[in-house]
Amino acid sequence: MKRIIGIDLGTTNSAAAFWDGDEPRIIPNDRGKSLTPSVVSWTPDGEVLVGESAKNQSVLHIDRTVSQVKRSMGTGASFVIDDHSYSPVDVSSLILAKLKLDAEKFLGESIERAVITVPAHYGESARAATIKAGQACGLEVVRILNEPTAAALCEAGRTEGRRRILVYDLGGGTFDATCLHQDGRAYTVKSTAGDRELGGLDFDAMLLEEVLEAFAKQTDIELRAHPALLQQIRDSVERAKVELSSRLSADVSLPFIGTGGSAVHLSHTISREAFSQLVAPLLRKTIKITLQVVREAGFGVQGIDALIVSGGSSRIPLVHTYLQRSLGLDEVHMINPDEVVALGAAVQAGMIERGIDTVRVTDVAPQSLGVETFGDCFVPIVRRNTPIPARSRRVFTTVSDNQTVVEIHVLQGESELVSENTSLGRFVLSGIRKAAQGQARIEVGFSVNEDGLVEVDAHDVDTGVRHSVSIEASEQSLGSGSHESEIEGIRARVQMLFDRLRSEIDEDLAEETSHFLNLAWTVGDADTERRYEIVAALGALADELSSYADVAEVRSGTA
Known part of the structure; x- marks a missing residue:
């Protein structure tokens, strides 16, 4: 049987792993490293670079480089290089193709199938876009797995019994908190929440502003006006942030810059204390989301048996301080937070590959799904944290006499107001039996599969006229395409x-x-x-x- 690999498609870095006999193992890239930067760059002569080489080129050609594409998945964003437009799916498929190629070289065989992880709070369009990116590079995506669930799966075989587990997943671009209940080798997700715009990139941005203000006092050169210099500073800031996880201070420097024959050496020292004060508001936001998830799961702050941290940004010392202070627990230290999600994806891939179900996982719908009614009202049909796969239906009616057509506006979110939720698209059911206002019965049904992908259908109960659609890979779009x-x-x-x-x-x-x-x-x-x-x-x-x-x-x- 063909091997299946697990892939953590990350915002800043990506990783791949495989099931090796009785445990998951990371697949090194062509440079022998476990992490591949999620960066794609196009050279002036048209060569496509992915990973470390693309990140290195970004210093000179930031306008020809795309990074952080994960935050754009499922949207209509585009990246223009040499008058050619690339979608987030296009860019992600190039990153996945690099991981696929490295896996094939390492394993010595063709790789055609993969389990790919996504943030737990990812919407349906972003999930569909991730599958489409895999297909574009020749991968059959056999499962979309939520990142916190993957982290728990990685730790699954180490401890038996009944436990209440919290996963705190703070990556380069996204944050998730998930509570699971373990009963032997059965894992049931009880609650999940997150923020797709909160992660290490935001810490970098705050630190970059601090450094630029310090440099402005040392030189008259407008650094923001020089993309190459700004990228060098950005890279130095990222390295300093990483160093501050193990050191009390770190330096950001930009040597030998200047004009008119004179050069200056810019340098700024950042203390861990100053960095902590800078990022504390965002980290407190992650703790607020975490405590919300714990309450929704019914665990109680003192009822958590195990804490798993994942994502490179979880190494920040203040994260550990806040988690200890809020929950009174230390994290599981035995797993590398940069690799745990990819390893968990490999555990799932190994089970599918071998056709066994040694570990059973039940996940949940990350956001409520429903439709619009009159007065900007959102009516949920599948509520957030509903176990999936799930099916749910609700009957609506017409708003005018002899109405023969209804429009179904599909949304996701938690607000009672349509305008505050995310539109997934609209479709029309025509051929409804003519009747007085309020007499026709229109049944709308939602179906969510184990990947979190959604199908919506509507039918006239009286005539049997039916129409169904699937959420496609771009936001605001439903239908056949x-x-x-x-x-x-x-x-x-x-x-x-x-x-x-x-x-x-x-x-x-x-x-x-x-x-x-x-x-x-x-x-x-x-x-x-x-x-x-x-x-x-x-x-x-x-x-x-x-x-x-x-x-x-x-x-x-x-x-």
């Missing part, structure tokens, strides 16, 4: 609003609406550029009609 389907969805939305508001809208807007509705029917004959134009026009028209709908609802007292 074809231009025709996209236009049809928006066309139906416009038609629904137009029918509701025919008496409310002015003559010019009514004429414009009819024009684009008719145009949408002929989309199959339009070229690609024209299709995009139609989509944009219909989308703008739908938004304009929506504003009329809001006014109409206020007038009728329904909002």
Whole structure:
């Protein structure tokens, strides 16, 4: 059977591991190191560099280098190099391809399958984007595994019995806290929460500002205006941050810079105490999230039997101080926090590879999933921390007489207000039985698989008309992905609003609406550029009609 590897696709560094007989082992890269920088760079002559070589080139070609792409997964972000646009999926696939190649060289065999880890709080679009990145480099992603769960799996075989476990995962770009219950070799996630914009990169940014202010007192050179110099300082700041985990002070220096034939040597000493004061507000935020997760799990602050820390930023001494002060526990010291997630992914990969279930894991939905109703209200259908796989359904109804079309707006988040949650997309169910307002029954169902990926369906209980979609790899997008389907969805939305508001809208807007509705029917004959134009026009028209709908609802007292 083909080997499956485990991959920790990190914000600043990535790692791969495999199951070696009776334990997981890290796969070294082509330089013999366990960690590969999550950096991609393009040389002026078009060569693509990944890892250490890309990070080294960033000093001279920061404008041709992409890093921290993990924070952009599942979004519409793009990176332009030489007039070519690269998506987060494109960049991540290059990093994964490097890990795949290094694994093949080390293991001496072709690698076609992998378990890839993601932050526990990652949304569905980011998870789908991670799978797509794996597929783009020739990997079948057999499982998406939450990083804190992977960390717990790495420690799974070391201790039996019943335990309540807390995983504190502070990486380069993201933070997660997860509570699990262990019963022998069965692990059940009870609660999870996190922040995808909190990690070592944020500590670096705060420290960089401190250093730049100090350097500004030593020279008149505007360092921010020189990308190469700024990148050198940024790299030196990162090294100093790492040193402060084992030393009481560290130096950041920039030697021999200047103009007009004179050179200056810039240097600034940072104490651990000063660094701790700088990052304390962000670390207190991680502790607040951690205590919330402990409460939601029902463990109680004094009810935790084991604490596992993971992620390179968890080495910061103040992290240990806060955890000890808040929970009264020391972490499990036997696992390298930089490697524990990749090793845990290898444990899962080994079980799938061998077709055994020596360790059973039940995870949870990281965020609530639901739909929009009137008045900016969000109705959750699958609540956060629901064990997955999960299925849940709820019945809604129509808001106007003889309504034949409904739009389903899918969201994730914890706020009761739609505007404060994340939109995953919209789709339309047409062909509903005509009836008086409130009589039709529209059942909306959510299905979340063990990877945390979501399928949504809606059907008219009376007619049986049904439509289902999967969350795709880019935010704000649901559906089949074809231009025709996209236009049809928006066309139906416009038609629904137009029918509701025919008496409310002015003559010019009514004429414009009819024009684009008719145009949408002929989309199959339009070229690609024209299709995009139609989509944009219909989308703008739908938004304009929506504003009329809001006014109409206020007038009728329904909002």
